[in-house]
Amino acid sequence: MKNRLLWPVLxxxxxxxxxxxxxxxxxxxxxxxxxLYGSLIDIxxxxxxxxxxxxxxTLVIAxxxxxxxxGAVAAIAGAVTxxxxxxxxxxxxxxxxxxxxxxxxGLWNGFLVSVLGIQPIIATLVLMTAGRGIAMLITxxxxxxxxxxxxxxxxxxxxxxxxxxxxxxxxxxxxxxxTRRTALGLLIExxxxxxxxxxxxxxxxxxxxxxxxxxxxxxxxxxxxMISSNVSAADANNAGLWIEMDAILAVVIGGTSLAGxxxxxxxxxxxxxxxxxxxxxxxTIGIKPEITLVFKAVVVxxxxxMQAPVRVRVGGRVRGKQGVPA
Amino acid sequence: MLKKIxxxxxxxxxxxxxxxxxxxxxxxxxxxxxxxxxxGKITMGFAQVGAESGWRTANTKSIQEEAAAAGVDLKFSxxxxxxxxxxxxxxxxxxxxxxxxxxxxxxxxxxxxVLLEAKRANIPVILTDRAVDSDDTSLYKTFLGSxxxxxxxxxxxxxKANAGGAKNVVELQGTTGAAPAIDRKKGFEDAIAGTDLKxxxxxxxxxTRSGGKQVMEAFLKSVPQIDVVYAHNDDMGxxxxxxxxxxxxxxxxxxxxxxxxxxxxxxxxxAAGEINFIVECNPLLGKQLMELAKKVVAGEEVPxxxxxxEGTFTTEQAKTELPNRKY
Numbered sequence: 001m002k003n004r005l006l007w008p009v010l011x012x013x014x015x016x017x018x019x020x021x022x023x024x025x026x027x028x029x030x031x032x033x034x035x036l037y038g039s040l041i042d043i044x045x046x047x048x049x050x051x052x053x054x055x056x057x058t059l060v061i062a063x064x065x066x067x068x069x070x071g072a073v074a075a076i077a078g079a080v081t082x083x084x085x086x087x088x089x090x091x092x093x094x095x096x097x098x099x100x101x102x103x104x105x106g107l108w109n110g111f112l113v114s115v116l117g118i119q120p121i122i123a124t125l126v127l128m129t130a131g132r133g134i135a136m137l138i139t140x141x142x143x144x145x146x147x148x149x150x151x152x153x154x155x156x157x158x159x160x161x162x163x164x165x166x167x168x169x170x171x172x173x174x175x176x177x178x179t180r181r182t183a184l185g186l187l188i189e190x191x192x193x194x195x196x197x198x199x200x201x202x203x204x205x206x207x208x209x210x211x212x213x214x215x216x217x218x219x220x221x222x223x224x225x226m227i228s229s230n231v232s233a234a235d236a237n238n239a240g241l242w243i244e245m246d247a248i249l250a251v252v253i254g255g256t257s258l259a260g261x262x263x264x265x266x267x268x269x270x271x272x273x274x275x276x277x278x279x280x281x282x283x284t285i286g287i288k289p290e291i292t293l294v295f296k297a298v299v300v301x302x303x304x305x306m307q308a309p310v311r312v313r314v315g316g317r318v319r320g321k322q323g324v325p326a
Numbered sequence: 327m328l329k330k331i332x333x334x335x336x337x338x339x340x341x342x343x344x345x346x347x348x349x350x351x352x353x354x355x356x357x358x359x360x361x362x363x364x365x366g367k368i369t370m371g372f373a374q375v376g377a378e379s380g381w382r383t384a385n386t387k388s389i390q391e392e393a394a395a396a397g398v399d400l401k402f403s404x405x406x407x408x409x410x411x412x413x414x415x416x417x418x419x420x421x422x423x424x425x426x427x428x429x430x431x432x433x434x435x436x437x438x439x440v441l442l443e444a445k446r447a448n449i450p451v452i453l454t455d456r457a458v459d460s461d462d463t464s465l466y467k468t469f470l471g472s473x474x475x476x477x478x479x480x481x482x483x484x485x486k487a488n489a490g491g492a493k494n495v496v497e498l499q500g501t502t503g504a505a506p507a508i509d510r511k512k513g514f515e516d517a518i519a520g521t522d523l524k525x526x527x528x529x530x531x532x533x534t535r536s537g538g539k540q541v542m543e544a545f546l547k548s549v550p551q552i553d554v555v556y557a558h559n560d561d562m563g564x565x566x567x568x569x570x571x572x573x574x575x576x577x578x579x580x581x582x583x584x585x586x587x588x589x590x591x592x593x594x595x596x597a598a599g600e601i602n603f604i605v606e607c608n609p610l611l612g613k614q615l616m617e618l619a620k621k622v623v624a625g626e627e628v629p630x631x632x633x634x635x636e637g638t639f640t641t642e643q644a645k646t647e648l649p650n651r652k653y
Contacts, residue, residue, distance in 0.1 A: 022548075026547070032572075037574075039544070136377060141383040142383055143535075145591050156568065230539065231539055232568075233591075235535065238534040238536070279540070280544055283529055283543075283544030283548070284544045284548040286529070286548070289499055290502060
């Protein structure tokens with residue numbers, strides 16, 4: 001088991017070392033207005049939405065599914081909340097509304113996949129395409145700016161550490177507890193390995209699949225709140241754009257197979273941190289915008305190659321069987 | 327059977343959403359409008375890029391309002407940022423035999439075939455806001471839009487005159503490869519060349535607030551001394567303001583901020599002194615477009631390049647202008 005997380009850990013450490021070499025002050029932290037301030041804190045705060053979405057994605061992928069609509073759902077959550085607050089609404093009510101609406105969208109995805117049996121990639125593509133339209137409709141094509149101290153806290157607030165990362169880590173802990181301390185994790189994995197066999201063995205596959213899509217949509221909704229609250233504005237076009245790809249990448253870097261079954265929450269955490277560190281690295285060490293994508297691609301390819309099953313076999317190691325520590 | 331129903335349901339849903347999408351951006355989005363005829367009224371087919379930003383929405387509104395005011399029968403379509411949709415829209419305008427076609431091309435290339443069809447049908451074409459990349463300039467009558475290099479230059483000139491000892495500039499670029507990003511960078515660099523001012527770090531913020539904020543956060547940690555932020559649009563500048571505040575500095579005082587666009591949120595920040603200078607990029611080109619359209623239809627000569635009328639704003643000017651900002 002350990003070796004599966006070895007390469008992501010090494011990649012993360014290598015990126016951090018690269019940063020320290022170029023910018024010696026990279027690790028320096030100081031207290032600024034009662035909260036920690038530094039590059040590492042930025043990585044945690046800006047990585048929080050990706051981590052949260054990747055958590056939902058991990059469970060969906062474990063059931064051999066995929067959810068492409070998370071970015072659009074995130075945009076809708078921000079749009080609903082900001083529009084409600086801008087119209088004079090209570091920020092708590094606004095956030096509640098957004099979460100409720102996104103849960104419904106999750107139900108829709110789950111319905112398409114588990115009841116109608118549509119391929120997950122197609123089923124969620126519907127909402128990926130249509131979702132931004134819905135968000136645009138809600139904001140009427142404008143960037144809605146709000147001035148709400150309460151709402152600001154979600155994405156830009158601090159309790160010494162950024163509130164956003166505290167929320168994401170809390171959800172990570174909760175998911176770890178619920179899926180690893182009960183049989184739920186095993187059931188999710190069994191559905192991913194073989195839905196029919198699981199059903200015949202008495203596992204309620206349909207309910208489980210439905211649940212993970214709703215969970216993924218809720219994660220996306222909270223992430224959408226963080227993204228929009230971070231800049232106190234809802235941008236229906238750009239909020240959470242391509243974040244579904246980052247989330248899937250985080251899951252894959254973390255060693256969870258897209259073929260479903262076994263999943264690793266720790267791996268997803270590492271994957272999300274690698275992706276955000278990579279972005280921050282690009283800005284910090286001053287890589288030219290024209291070659292940013294190439295730089296990112298090289299790092300991602302390197303990490304994926306190092307993790308390839310063949311590479312592990314060459315290393316002469318045997319994969320662990322079960323019991324992934326969360 | 328079930329699958330068929332689902333497919334149908336999905337199709338209906340998508341169609342409904344698309345309809346809502348274009349309906350939301352204006353009430354003139356009727357594609358099934360009656361065929362244009364020769365009643366002396368000018369019929370204009372306009373193929374818009376989409377509704378991707380507040381700037382674009384203001385652009386759309388301006389065109390719709392000015393068309394109504396000028397008595398032009400406007401057929402409006404929203405391409406949702408896809409070239410194929412725009413080409414389809416232009417073809418349908420050709421079939422409807424409109425008097426003049428205007429559009430903001432989504433991308434620069436790939437327009438020769440459809441523009442040739444328009445030319446053969448004797449329908450004049452006006453480009454707005456963005457140019458097309460074609461060797462055959464006879465395919466369109468004129469190009470109405472902003473001069474992005476000039477915008478960058480104005481920003482640089484102001485900084486030169488108001489530097490006050492500032493030296494180190496960080497730049498937040500627009501989307502890599504986009505014409506406004508390339509040109510605003512070039513104009514600014516040209517203007518500050520030969521002075522003490524230099525760009526010490528530059529990175530793309532993708533024209534978004536979160537992009538601007540993230541890049542600025544990183545700059546604040548990796549660049550030892552930042553005196554000025556030059557952002558290619560207001561939104562990235564607004565993101566940078568958030569990052570500067572979080573670092574315990576005062577935007578507009580400790581670090582000067584210059585942006586381009588002058589949308590309402592940007593003007594608000596300018597009036598509050600958090601941005602120091604904004605170069606306008608005017609989306610309200612409806613009036614100029616209608617005037618050009620009338621001339622083109624009447625067969626008058628028009629210049630091949632018409633630059634939109636736009637100005638610049640300082641904090642004081644922003645305070646007086648702000649109540650009138652519609653977008």
